Amino acid sequence: MERTRVIDSDELLSIRAAELYYEENRTQDEIGTLLRLTRWKVGRLLAQAKASGFIRIEIVHPRARRLSVERRLREATGLTDAIVVSSAGVASDEELQSRTAQAAADYLTGLRPVPRTLGISWGRTLHEVGLHLKQGWAHGVNVVQINGGVSLNRRAGTAAATAVSIAHKGAGAATLLPSPAILERLETKQAIESDRAVAAVLNLATAASAYLFSAGQADENSALVDSGYLTAEQVAELVRKGAVGDIVGRYIDSNGNIVDPDLDGRTLGIQLEQLRQAKTAIAVIAGSSKHAVARAIVGSGLCSILVTDEDTALAILGEEA
Amino acid sequence: MERTRVIDSDELLSIRAAELYYEENRTQDEIGTLLRLTRWKVGRLLAQAKASGFIRIEIVHPRARRLSVERRLREATGLTDAIVVSSAGVASDEELQSRTAQAAADYLTGLRPVPRTLGISWGRTLHEVGLHLKQGWAHGVNVVQINGGVSLNRRAGTAAATAVSIAHKGAGAATLLPSPAILERLETKQAIESDRAVAAVLNLATAASAYLFSAGQADENSALVDSGYLTAEQVAELVRKGAVGDIVGRYIDSNGNIVDPDLDGRTLGIQLEQLRQAKTAIAVIAGSSKHAVARAIVGSGLCSILVTDEDTALAILGEEA
DNA sequence: GGACCCCCTGCTCATCTGAGCAAGATTCCA
DNA sequence: TGGAATCTTGCTCAGATGAGCAGGGGGTCC
Numbered sequence: 001m002e003r004t005r006v007i008d009s010d011e012l013l014s015i016r017a018a019e020l021y022y023e024e025n026r027t028q029d030e031i032g033t034l035l036r037l038t039r040w041k042v043g044r045l046l047a048q049a050k051a052s053g054f055i056r057i058e059i060v061h062p063r064a065r066r067l068s069v070e071r072r073l074r075e076a077t078g079l080t081d082a083i084v085v086s087s088a089g090v091a092s093d094e095e096l097q098s099r100t101a102q103a104a105a106d107y108l109t110g111l112r113p114v115p116r117t118l119g120i121s122w123g124r125t126l127h128e129v130g131l132h133l134k135q136g137w138a139h140g141v142n143v144v145q146i147n148g149g150v151s152l153n154r155r156a157g158t159a160a161a162t163a164v165s166i167a168h169k170g171a172g173a174a175t176l177l178p179s180p181a182i183l184e185r186l187e188t189k190q191a192i193e194s195d196r197a198v199a200a201v202l203n204l205a206t207a208a209s210a211y212l213f214s215a216g217q218a219d220e221n222s223a224l225v226d227s228g229y230l231t232a233e234q235v236a237e238l239v240r241k242g243a244v245g246d247i248v249g250r251y252i253d254s255n256g257n258i259v260d261p262d263l264d265g266r267t268l269g270i271q272l273e274q275l276r277q278a279k280t281a282i283a284v285i286a287g288s289s290k291h292a293v294a295r296a297i298v299g300s301g302l303c304s305i306l307v308t309d310e311d312t313a314l315a316i317l318g319e320e321a
Numbered sequence: 322m323e324r325t326r327v328i329d330s331d332e333l334l335s336i337r338a339a340e341l342y343y344e345e346n347r348t349q350d351e352i353g354t355l356l357r358l359t360r361w362k363v364g365r366l367l368a369q370a371k372a373s374g375f376i377r378i379e380i381v382h383p384r385a386r387r388l389s390v391e392r393r394l395r396e397a398t399g400l401t402d403a404i405v406v407s408s409a410g411v412a413s414d415e416e417l418q419s420r421t422a423q424a425a426a427d428y429l430t431g432l433r434p435v436p437r438t439l440g441i442s443w444g445r446t447l448h449e450v451g452l453h454l455k456q457g458w459a460h461g462v463n464v465v466q467i468n469g470g471v472s473l474n475r476r477a478g479t480a481a482a483t484a485v486s487i488a489h490k491g492a493g494a495a496t497l498l499p500s501p502a503i504l505e506r507l508e509t510k511q512a513i514e515s516d517r518a519v520a521a522v523l524n525l526a527t528a529a530s531a532y533l534f535s536a537g538q539a540d541e542n543s544a545l546v547d548s549g550y551l552t553a554e555q556v557a558e559l560v561r562k563g564a565v566g567d568i569v570g571r572y573i574d575s576n577g578n579i580v581d582p583d584l585d586g587r588t589l590g591i592q593l594e595q596l597r598q599a600k601t602a603i604a605v606i607a608g609s610s611k612h613a614v615a616r617a618i619v620g621s622g623l624c625s626i627l628v629t630d631e632d633t634a635l636a637i638l639g640e641e642a
Numbered sequence: 643g644g645a646c647c648c649c650c651t652g653c654t655c656a657t658c659t660g661a662g663c664a665a666g667a668t669t670c671c672a
Numbered sequence: 673t674g675g676a677a678t679c680t681t682g683c684t685c686a687g688a689t690g691a692g693c694a695g696g697g698g699g700t701c702c
Contacts, residue, residue, distance in 0.1 A: 015382050022378045023388045057343045058377045061336050067344045
């Protein structure tokens, strides 16, 4: 146990020095006088205290990011870019999601080159990204849906609203994918897919210069269950087969592979390969329930840019508390 | 709600600057280049971030103290000295108690002038202080008990052991008060008190050059209940009368006044006045259950030096989270 | 016991940072 | 709109800090 660890006298001194330096903001010279040390010794003690991790500096702000985690994430995974928002002082998962969506909106706004065509998925997270975007975030961006929309219940308009909102605020137009996300029969899906209007949208989606999408966890709270495409039982069955979550409506396992080829065949939208090969594929994922999907997505290269929260990032790095 | 607060652009900039400064440790000049600002502006943003409380610096170490809280406590209460241990990263109340006891041992060791006679009470906390003291912490200190000891059950030896241990490690002798803490009848108490041996100890106690004592909360977990001097019901009755805890066996209310004069008359040991007038009266109090007593003790001048944990200190200052 | 090596100490010097100041910008009234 | 008051900006300069280096003390290995 920690308590029994021997604390050498330099360690204690370094703590005393740190108290005076950080809490009382004395100069190293003053501290030297107080503790009967040279100021150089004090400097070294402080460096030691920092190096030992006794000094914890946190930036407590809803817009704070964790640059060090971002860097480690980039290095460990080969992501082009990583945006990690701090979870310091966050009470709820909603707050975390909101912060992450905000960060995604910021990233999108600053993205260069500005995408001509932006392919997006739908869901609560994407919706919130739309809300956080500022009017004029881009000057003429075409937004195209990359997977079938919500259409089976009262929340029918959400997916469309998200696309329209993002497009509108970016002074551009939205192209909707007029199809359900998952069809009951393969033939139906193929029929819709080959419809000229739908095919045109899919072509546009395939040619998008950037993608922005989220992911869903594999449980009864999934948006696909909520929208009526799948039952809780069907999702449970997918979990048994190894599903950790879905991305653009397609369920993947922890290696990023399709879990159920039959189901996937009936799912309408761009292929995962499309995302894997895209230069700018931005995944926005937040909340503790999505650690597993996030890991799968990043691990299998399904996104090139990840916007997420600190805890999820640490989970991907295998450093969760 | 916080979320709706407008975040002006300088605030955001100051957060970006802080991230680069504290997480990536860039120089203010570098940050200036990155954010297209002069280095002076960066310095000001950083200062602003600090002033707004966005930068939280914590010293995470079992021996860390909170000097700023100590200072505020001294200023607000007129204590001669205050020692406040950090409760950062503390899981249990035991851990807190242990840290506080350690700090008390440190304080005692560094106390100048070294007390010739040290009056002590007994209890779990004092016992632990004894454990943390190092062999040779003083060179010939006489330890004298200032209130009647535990003697009604199996833990009979604890009080004596504490005194002996503290004295022994300080190369001195212990003088025990050979009496129960509370007597059933006033006459018995008076009789014991006037016994030559007991009177001699009490005289010694009254003349002590420093006092070290703890406090007990007023509930069924009190050491006095545990030792069999009082029943849980009696304590409950005292609480109804306004008791917040006990100090050297005497129950006080939130103003530091004796709650039950009859009971107090039957309690053997030095008077509270004695502590109030002592130049060096060190109270060691830790744990959330003792906030109320701590407040009463400090508020009514029953100690001149307080050793406690951060949460208790904040409670005394009226700033509890 | 002596030679050697390594780490720690205290130093110089260059860089970084904060205080204070004057000029310019902005706001706020009349 | 004018003018005063206030805030902001970029600066100088002095103080604070970190990097790197030479010397000394202590430990170690023959």
